[in-house]
Structure formats: C-alpha cells, structure tokens
C-alpha cells in the first residue's frame with residue numbers, strides 16, 4: 370500500500386513541471402529560483418549578455434528556440450567575471466607578442 374502511495378506522489382510531481390515552469394528555468398544552470406534576466410530584453414542587450422555568451426560558451430541560443438530564455442543573477446555574475454577574465458588574458462597575450 371505504501372508503495373502505491375509513493376508512485377502516485379512522483380506522478381503528481383512530474384505533472385507540476387509544466388511548460389511554464391520549464392521556460393522559467395535558468396538556461397545555464399537550470400535553477401528555478403532567484404531573480405532572472407530575460408536574454409533578449411533591453412537590460413540584457415545593454416549588458417551585452419548574448420554577445421558575451423557567444424564569445425565564451427559553445428551554446429547556441431536563438432529567439433526562436435523553445436528552450437528557456439532566462440539567466441539567473443548568479444550566472445550573469447559568472448558570465449561577466451569570465452568575460453572580464455578572458456579579456457584580460459587576451460590583453461596579456463597581446464603584450465607578450467609586441468611584434469604581432
């Protein structure tokens with residue numbers, strides 16, 4: 370009897386993961402919680418989020434795909450740190466090759 374109850378419970382939980390909940394996940398870490406920035410809204414554009422993602426990650430994101438379009442605050446921070454680090458590394462490398 371307790372086995373049947375467990376089965377019912379897990380079925381109920383999978384029903385709760387509907388499409389709305391899916392599109393609300395962070396595209397990069399799949400976390401559901403925390404404030405999220407939409408990848409294609411004005412703020413994201415100003416912060417060059419898509420540009421940074423395309424420079425750093427082998428992930429293809431288009432407005433037309435059916436995957437989550439949000440990024441959580443933690444991932445935005447990581448992205449910006451990583452982008453800055455990458456830019457510094459490139460700059461250092463350039464300084465080691467003054468003659469091109």
Ligand SMILES: [Zn+2]
Pocket residue numbers: 395396397398399400440441442443444
């Ligand atoms: Zn995230």
